[in-house]
Amino acid sequence: MSDHPKIELQGVSKSFGSNHVLRDVSFSVEPGESMTIIGGSGCGKSVMLKCILGLMDVDAGKIFVDGEEITGMKAADHDRVRAKFGMLFQGGALFDSLPIWRNITFALTQGRHKRSSDMRATALENLERVGLGKEVLDLRPSELSGGMQKRVALARAIAPRPEIIFFDEPTTGLDPIRTDVINKLIVELVKDLGITALTITHDMGSVEKISDRVAMLFEGRIIWSGPVSELRHSGDVHVDQFVQGRAEGPIS
Amino acid sequence: MSETGILGSLVAIFAAIGKPVVGGFASVGRVTLFALQTIQRALTPPWYPLRLLEQLFQIGWNSLPVVALTAVFTGAALAQQIYTGGSRFNAQSTVPAIVVIAMVRELGPVLVGLMVAGRVSSAMAAEIGTMRVTEQIDAMVTLRTDPYRYLIAPRLFASVIALPILVCIANVIGIFGGYLLSIHKLGFNPSSYLEMTNSILEGDDIMMSLVKAAVFGFFIALSGCYAGLQTKGGAAGVGRATTNAVVGAFVLILLSNLVITLTAFG
Known part of the structure; x- marks a missing residue:
């Protein structure tokens, strides 16, 4: 099992009516890695997490957890896989x-x-x-x-004690000090408990503190991914605009 | 040109009729599927007996005051109406008989159903709806607890159990309301009033009362829970869900009341 990525998405698409939220999204997260997906509000980040958690069905594509395909899985099996997951909801829930x-x-x-x-x-x-x-x-x-x-x-x-933990906007709405507390906690937990982490956020400060690897989702597609150290010189105009937080650029 | 114009407006007319009809059938289908899904999951563990007790308390015990008030006033008003109406053809003596039949077969279950729907369907929709929009339902699934078993099934079963009990109580109180008014205002003899009530009432009447109560109880919880789970879009969404739950429960209660009555006497 250990030669499989912890989580793998292959060509996942999801739309609501004519609104294509995810288009052919593929990426993988290795065991013990902290991966962060960045992207503007409403770009499909939350929907992607819900698809991996099995809270929503995908329209096309496959999702694997520990090499096991979970798309189209029976409810009882899904429950077994869900035991590997923990999730921090945006509003706490x-x-x-x-x-x-x-x-x-x-x-x-x-x-x-x-x-x-x-x-x-x-x-x-x-x-x-x-x-x-x-x-x-x-x-x-x-x-x-x-x-x-x-x-x-x-x-x-x-x-x-989940093997994988999802963080949905973990620092949104917190003051800078609380934000740092949460960031530190996430880093500690991932290290101490050996958890694989998948975070979605648009807070660039926490991206650089908590991630090993970053991918950017734009208009339902992964347009860039790489180690966090390369985030600031990605060579992609969309990523640059997002990272620097500029109003002018290709993303409107 | 004109042909396509006529055709176009014909299509528009059919579309205008067809859309709500299809939509209506679709929602009936979805609610039915929801009900079947809940029952199917409720039959397998884990069960939540504490949640069931909690809901029995909420739905049953907490509804007693409003149910008792409704029943006693309706019973008394009913006795006066029958007395006045009956006096037009010298049938005042039918008061005890009609009070008991009307109360047990019809007014007890329907009034209790509507009152409890107003109290309970709305509360269920608001609570579950708020849990939906604050992602508590999603959180529950990720914590490996089935919301159908944890939230929906206890409400459905508690409602089906509580309603027949409430209706029995309402029937007794309603008959008692009619009795009080008849004795103190209309000059009936207490013992002959009770004797007549007793001799008229049949097992079938009580059976019908209980069947209606259980069915209404099912619809009250079904409508509340379904509307709650379907909630979208924040506080306004919770408001809409609450309205939908109560209106849905009322329609289902009144419609099923007619169906059960016609089936029993058809």
Whole structure:
């Protein structure tokens, strides 16, 4: 299994009516690698993640995880593959009807109320990993600030010890200091836990801190990919415009 | 030129009629598929008994005040109407009989169904809809928990269990409302009123009441959950989902009420 990429997309296309969100997208992520997809708002980054997670079906193309094709997989098999994934949603997507510790252990109990004391300990262990303490265990998500919610969501994503973790705009809406905290956490988690990471973002600061490799998605296509060190001299006008954040250029 | 003009407008007319018809059939199909999918998944574990209890409490216990109020006022008003209407052809004595039949067969289930739909379908659509637009449903799937089993099935089953119980309570309270008014205002004899109520009521009436209640309960949760899961587009979307859920539940309740009544007496 180890000679396969962790995640591989081959010619994936997805459209909603006449809106072609993904057109023939192909790339792969190696085990233990931190890959980042950049691109403007609404360029199909989130849709791509949802396709890999199996939350949406692709129209064409294939997606492989550990060399196993997941497109067109049966629900039961898909569930088994999903056990490898963790996901940090853009808005946190914490369950607001449950206390923090039940949120963090949700994947372990699959929503059932069992082994409470074990689960509280597990929740605390994961909270500490993201720099929070036991004082938040019994709070509700709505009682936390945005940055804390994001950290709890990160704790929830890593609690089942996934092999692959997806970060959907992990730093959007956070102040520069919180942004750096989250960036550092992502780097630590990827290193410490040996997780393969796939991040989508348009925050250039975090791209350079967290990624090994970067690809740029534009109008549903991957127009450039390479190591993060080459990002600033890619030779592609679209990438240059995006990286430098200029209003003038081929991307309007 | 004119031929294509006529043809064009003909096509336009057919399109105008056809689109909503096809759309209507498509949504009936989608809702049916949704219902079957939920039932199929609910039959296999994992089950969530705590979620079921929580929903029974929400749907059943919390609806009691509004159901009791509706029933007692309707029962009393019904008795007065029958008395006044019946007096036109000397049939005042039919008050207990008609109150019990109307309440148990028709008004109990329909009124409870509509009241609970207003309370519960809307709440379900708003809660599930908010979870949908804040990606909590997607998060649940990535945390390997099936939203159909965790969110939908408990609501569907709780509603199907709670409605017959609520309707039984509403029937008793409604008959009691009619009884109170008849005794205190219309001058009926208490023991003969109760005796008449008792002798008129048949097992079939109660059966029909319970069947209707269970069917309405199913539609209440189905409409609420379906509208919730279909929610798109933020707060406005949640608002639309809530409206759709209540309107959908009302239509399904009133339509199925007619179908069940006609089937039973057809």
